[in-house]
Amino acid sequence: MSARQIGRRLPRKEDRRLLTGAGRFVDDLRFEGELHVAFLRSPHAHARIDTLDTAQAAAMPGVAGIFTIADLTTDGVLDIPPFFLPKEVEGREIFAPAQPVLARDHVRQIGEAVAMVVAECASLARDATERIVVTYTPLPATVETATADAPGSAIVWPEAPDNLCYIHEIGDAAATAAAFAKAAHIVERRIVNNRLIIHSIEPRAVIALPPDSDGRQTIHTNGQTPHRVRDKSVELLGLPAGSLRCVIGDVGGAFGMKNMIYPETLSVLWAARRLGRPVRWPGSNGEGFVTDSQARDHVSDAALALDTEGRILGFRTVNRANLGAYATNMGTLSPVAGIPASCGPYRIPAAHVQVRAVLTNTVRTDVFRGAGRPEAINLIERLIEAAAEEMGIDRVELRRRNMIGPADLPHETPTGLVYDSGDFPATLDRAREIADLDGFGARRAESEARGCLRGLGLVPYVEANGGPGMTEPTDLITTPDGGVTVLSGMMSNGQGHETAFAQIVADRFGLDPDEVEIVQGDTDRVKHGMGTAGSRSLVLDGTAMHLAMETLVELARPIAGHLLEAAPADLAFEDGGFVIAGTDRRIAMREVFRAAHDPARLPPGDAPGLEAHAEFTPGKHAHPNGCHIAEVEVDPDTGRVRVLRYSCVQDIGLVINPMIVEGQIHGGLAHGLGQALLEDTRYDAEGQLLSGSLMDYCLPRADDMPDISIILEGTPCPSNPLGVKGVGESAAMPSPPAITAALLDALAPLGVHDIDMPATPQAVWRTIRNAAPAPQP
């Protein structure tokens, strides 16, 4: 019997090279004769460009070229459009401004590239940017999300005087209004999902090679979507189909931020064509602060209607979502895609959501770890916390009263999701158990003895990923030495695909995971793929592999029959090999794969080689779910909050590699903790980014993180035959409301009822000071 590979805590195959400095990142590559790029970036968030004089800079020795939007436009380079447009409410038209590759006449956000310098060395390129003379007429800026569409706000685009890109609605407005009309209790809150600046340890980078003798170009970049880079670049640069190869090596983090076509992708590619030499642009962390897509930034006026028993009757919200200055890539998607998750694991009879996507003079926002689901889950959970407090019902009891039970499945939410698996009440109970809720009183007393306050927050959640409309192809190719090569259209950027995918294939075929090679990140080897985003690599590509393996088994069957001198129909496939039914005569798949490449061992007339292709198109979403419990301690004198304990139970279906899953949960929690407590993105009224470096932007660090108790248990996913639900974004979703709920629980004795994220020490201190003390019992 072959060893099972699925479920093993197999150390990651990729870690040897990453930990020994042998990773292949963009900035590690060097090409003969390469040129270096620096961009002149706007110091204004909103201004008209009056004059732009590049002559002096262009005359500097070693400068190969200085380019502006005029040069790109002459060559037919298109602006970067939105890749998604939601349905607009009746009577309105969407205004979704595309982003020019270099600024055209106006700049509308800080750091927008105004001109591109290409030079013989990087420092020379930077120096040359300072010799470009630009005169600007600064214009008033709009920055604040909540008031961007209010009269009197500065107009970002003359085409949209109300600063609205779109208004989109989900749910049933009339039914929801009726629910609120008969409610015994209505709780209303303004809830801020604060803007985040996304950081990866490897900044974005592009190296473009000039066309080769066949006219084909190669782009080396880092990202999540090699095929999108290929296809969109070809489209926007007006290149012939088949003329671009995109190569992505190791990726030092992405989190959604590298899911994009950025202006630099196109301008660097264009410059390599124009100048006929390799052109490199390794971005820096500082540049990333104003050019990488930012995240979240929703201000919601949300409300929950309940009956006298605390049963939820309806949920409504008006969300203002800040897109920044441009509506490109998936920025238009984030505010609407996650909304369906706002019903949580609760029976909510009626819901209505209005999304008002506003344009402002801030850095563009786009998808980031959860892409709208964390925002949605934060809304419902904050409302439930508030309802419990106002109605005097225990917070957990209120949740339990409204929770969908296993007998209720499948359950359709008024936001359009169909939950098909999970046992939400059991998961909640299990989480309470591992979090040692019984011991909380003693721990709180111990904190109080030190002059501190302690609180606990519990958040159950359900999310949705990998749904209809997505198709992922995969190819399995056997090798003459008995292994399998997988051509994957996904792109690992820290998820450990090389290990987890290999485990899936090795498990089925009785191979060692080292005998399975995962190929990704080269569009010449892997022809199609969606790329890695939205927790769905395993759901889509893992399942496609599963299906391709079924095909491969059937293709291998006649070969096995030939080798065993048995009729193919008499063979059973089990434990990684074929066995003649009712006998102990068997042959391992490794042997069958070897024979498949050896004409002497193949059935007469068969061509050597064995490969299978499969595609997976999910009929419905996968629904990972779980329950997270945070315990925090507050120093009321300084406002400092520490997360001391964190426990979660995750139902993510079949677990391929628990160690990798736990790592994903650690990382997701770091993002959630940062959002809840530390990461404070600040623009001033003119649109200058005040939190523009890691000195002023508090990214969480290892010492901010608690130890985390993780239990992985649950039910296989019914919507794909592999039974997996996805985990990449999971912990980023319930953790911000869990930590906020714990904080408010701790501060309740001081009369605090609400606080916005991030709850920095200063914000906590101010909130305490402004609160009315609770009446003495």
Add this chain to the structure above:
Amino acid sequence: MRFESPQTTKDAVALLAGAKGKGRVLAGGTDLLVQMKSGMAAPDVIVDIKRIPAMKSIKAEKDGMRVGAAVASAEMAEHAALAKGWPGVVEAADLIGSTQIQGRATLAGNLCNGSPAADSVPAMAAIGAKARVVGPKKRRDVLVEKIVTGPGKISLAKDELIESILLPKRPPRSGDAYLRFIPRTEMDIAVAGAAVSLTLDTKGVCTDARVIIGAVGPRIIDVKDGAKALIGTKVDKAALKAMEAACSAAATPIDDKRGTKEFRKHVVGVLARRAGQIALKRAKGSK
């Protein structure tokens, strides 16, 4: 740019005195090199003092402990007598940057960088530390708080440098402590800092105290009312509360993205009170 590594203080001073253009002293380089890389500093002569034996040693003297200007904070933390005698200074130096930075950063460098948020400066001032300043003609011993005159500005002449810092011998029943507040838990620049040094008599009554706050004004502030609130008391709750209030009142912070004025005034008081409690405990423990 010239880079020099003299073997003696005299040679170092001569190099500074003879420098054409701007001369800068290099110890650990944790500020200077960063400033140079970002284009904020472009010295014509760099004088590396790490080859000068007198500047690399920690030496007990009759009046206290002399710490060379090129001694890294990590070396101080590992020096048992230093850590025992001046725990507030050592813990402040131990807060500068990361472990790697602490392997390079020095007390003298932290002082001469002139940052209002320098961690070791309030702690040194609280115990009356003196910098030995050497010039071409003479040497002088200067109280640490006289060195910094404003943000990034120091009172040293172009041809002077600090050779060492004397941590004066502590009277019996003395204790010192330094605390700072940062938005994170490690490796950050103080939003507010407070150092307290105090001495008790045999009955536990405070006979001498100094309270110094940092990062809440253009330079460190000697809170005399804070010290007065402690002297003559047993450093009880009421005395500490009064000292806290004095610190909040004395602070003159600005509003910036790192903290509002009112928060900084409040938190510097809290830190001073807590530092006072620690200093008290240390004074009682060192009978």
